[in-house]
Amino acid sequence: MTACAVEEPVAEATTEGGAEAGPEPDAPAGGDAEAAPAGVAGPGFVIAADGSYAARLAGEGQARYPERWTLDGPEPYAVPLPLEQPEEADTEVLPLADGRVLIHRRVAGHHAFSLLYPTGTHGGTYGTAHGTHGPRTGQLPLGALECGPLTLLPPAPDGRGAYALAVGAESTTVWQVAGGAFGPERVAEVPGRCSGGVWLDREGRLLALDRERDGRTKAVVVDLGRGGEVSPLLQIAEASDDHLLLADPDSGLLLIRSDAPSPGEGARLGWGVLGSSRPVRFPECLRAEGASAVPFAVQPGQMLMPESCAVALRIGEPGVGAAAGAAGIALWRPADRHVFRLGAPTGWVGTGLWSREGRLRLPYATPSVPCGVVSLGLPQSPPPRVRLEPEPVPAAAQRPVPLQQAPLR
Numbered sequence: 552m553t554a555c556a557v558e559e560p561v562a563e564a565t566t567e568g569g570a571e572a573g574p575e576p577d578a579p580a581g582g583d584a585e586a587a588p589a590g591v592a593g594p595g596f597v598i599a600a601d602g603s604y605a606a607r608l609a610g611e612g613q614a615r616y617p618e619r620w621t622l623d624g625p626e627p628y629a630v631p632l633p634l635e636q637p638e639e640a641d642t643e644v645l646p647l648a649d650g651r652v653l654i655h656r657r658v659a660g661h662h663a664f665s666l667l668y669p670t671g672t673h674g675g676t677y678g679t680a681h682g683t684h685g686p687r688t689g690q691l692p693l694g695a696l697e698c699g700p701l702t703l704l705p706p707a708p709d710g711r712g713a714y715a716l717a718v719g720a721e722s723t724t725v726w727q728v729a730g731g732a733f734g735p736e737r738v739a740e741v742p743g744r745c746s747g748g749v750w751l752d753r754e755g756r757l758l759a760l761d762r763e764r765d766g767r768t769k770a771v772v773v774d775l776g777r778g779g780e781v782s783p784l785l786q787i788a789e790a791s792d793d794h795l796l797l798a799d800p801d802s803g804l805l806l807i808r809s810d811a812p813s814p815g816e817g818a819r820l821g822w823g824v825l826g827s828s829r830p831v832r833f834p835e836c837l838r839a840e841g842a843s844a845v846p847f848a849v850q851p852g853q854m855l856m857p858e859s860c861a862v863a864l865r866i867g868e869p870g871v872g873a874a875a876g877a878a879g880i881a882l883w884r885p886a887d888r889h890v891f892r893l894g895a896p897t898g899w900v901g902t903g904l905w906s907r908e909g910r911l912r913l914p915y916a917t918p919s920v921p922c923g924v925v926s927l928g929l930p931q932s933p934p935p936r937v938r939l940e941p942e943p944v945p946a947a948a949q950r951p952v953p954l955q956q957a958p959l960r
Contacts, residue, residue: 580749596900596914597645598622600706600750604646605914607900613637617667619652619655620906620922627914629922632688643703648710653693653704653729655715662701662715664693664728664735694734696726703728704748707755708800711875716760718744725773727757739779743773749798752823756946759784761794765779769794770807787811792818793798797862798825804857804885806846807831820844822885824857836890840881843867852907860885861929863903863911866892882929896925 596607602786610619616633643655650665662788704714723745743911762950766841770785784887787792791811803825812833821833851859866879880889898917910926
């Protein structure tokens, strides 16, 4: 997909969240949550592709352990999954749709993978909010890899498999580390150093990666169903760095970060549509949020209507302790030229998910409510401004080069 960056000719002011402009949260399913801005409870909170489960590394210091959250029931609840030894701080976890949790450990130069699941009740050293008794943890080893840096990719859309990215000096390997027949399997070898990872379809076949080659970063598509065949995805300008941040397979909405519209001034957030002839847009209202804004959830189910998809962004760097209060939330739709700013709930874990009906669910954890969810709705956009005289067309709004269809087979 080749694109030409185009700035929108009309820049609307950002609407600050509050009692009048922002949405009012519903009562959280797991308890009361404060509406004032607050820091994120901790990094590494991962939600399954279907929104049924989530997982994180709970605890602190020398007492870290995996924890699974159930999100699709009448109310959320957490199940600790400790083993005999505490986990290291760099351990990664990822939930599967069947309730098991994949864990990735770095052990003596190897990358070890196992599946964790609750099997019963016993008394242990890892307590919950209601006592020291928790579930006994079962562990199914899946194998190990000996390679350089390796990180888990976002949950696969089918919910059954899990993938990881191993970056080498000249190429990047995509590994299937769960859901295969014989332990970790190499599924693709991509020339260049890759990062990121965004799924473009519901089948878990098309994986977008940000590939760095010759000093420039361009998003490419890896077709796992064709032996790892690589196709270009983003080529906004020859000298630009183009990253794909998030995608919605239903509508084709792509959220992009690129320095194409303002060379030398830093990257900006933009949006496009996969396979569309329309140009990539870089709204002024998103520019006002700064380069630190990170989209983390897109409303699903909006078939062929990307402009109607609600998008949630994390504003500022999440943190705890002295850094608490640094994170906020912004809500936006491509059809609107407004961003609604909100304070994050106390103990927010830094991510969330949209329902098809347009409700944003934000998990949070506090000492009094160790597992809770706040539900928000997207506020109604204000009416457009009335102009008495036509505005002159800026140079940046001249006829764009169309956004061509991605060369995917």
